[in-house]
Amino acid sequence: MNQSKYDRLADFLNDPPVRMKTRLVQLKKDGRELSERDDFLWFILLQSFSTMGNSRGRTGLIGTESNYRRIAYDYVKSEVSESERSEHFDRVLRDAKVRMPGKKAKWLVSNLNRIESYGGVTKANTIAFSIRGRTEKIRFMKAFDGIGEKYGRNIWMDIYDKDFYESVAVDERIKKFSKELDVSFTKYDDHEKFYLELAGKINLQGWELDRLMYHFSTEILEAINA
Known part of the structure; x- marks a missing residue:
């Protein structure tokens, strides 16, 4: 050293x-406010994928309204059919200049299905915030496609979760x-x-x-x- x-x-x-x-x-x-979003789990996955590989992707996806509104939870649920979602996500991610758009589009399709299996994003949020302990919280996030060791921690760190003060x-x-x-x-x-x-x-x-x-x-x- x-x-x-x-x-x-x-x-x-x-x-x-x-x-x-x-x-x-x-x-x-900001972290505490983020945790209070109605669409928290979907939003935090979008944010994670937008920064993965290059943090500037967040500006193109989250910070650009014309892109973000097309991938927001309520819009996707009401305006984009299941059969069209992979292509739709890929197109929006490319417009936002997010790295690895094709791979991340597939992850988003899978992760949206997982969120829906919990009963929708509101119920998925409730499940996420009911988990106790750092290890179990990381395990929960890593169950989503594309989320590994780094983002399994970083998602909780983004909301300044008490179990991740020492992370x-x-x-x-x-x-x-x-x-x-x-x-x-x-x-x-x-x-x-x-x-x-x-x-x-x-x-x-x-x-x-x-x-x-x-x-x-x-x-x-x-x-x-x-």
Whole structure:
């Protein structure tokens, strides 16, 4: 491990700039509001797939009304027949410039069917929020097509769920930091543990460290390479 870079990272995040602290407060508020959406489970799957591979996909899908309204839960249920959904999802995802549109369109068809098997999105939300414990919550999300270890955690982290305060969603962004620090891991849990231990040393939640490294990655990387 590059100890000097690790120490600079720890020093910088031990007392992050006010704007970073302010962003964390807002993200926690946004997460709680997200969890209250009537279409939460469908929306969070759309959001996850839009960022998977390239976070800019969210702007094209969620942030562009002309695209989002065509893939919103109520619209799809009322306006798009089951036989047309795969092609419809593929077209909208391509218009939104989301990565891997064909594969994700198939995932969305499967996941919509799963949500409907629960009795619709409202009942599916109730089931999701009735689950207790971090492991079971991850297992529930991973039952949806396209959701693996990273997003199985990240979905709950997006809503600032209490069982995920001490979590880090290991993705390419985190791996970039690991490369800078000259550390590598073969197991996901070991990789996450490394950053949780760092968070503990600087009095941050794992969630807070994860969000800072996501939203301010360029600035933090500059600090550790100064």
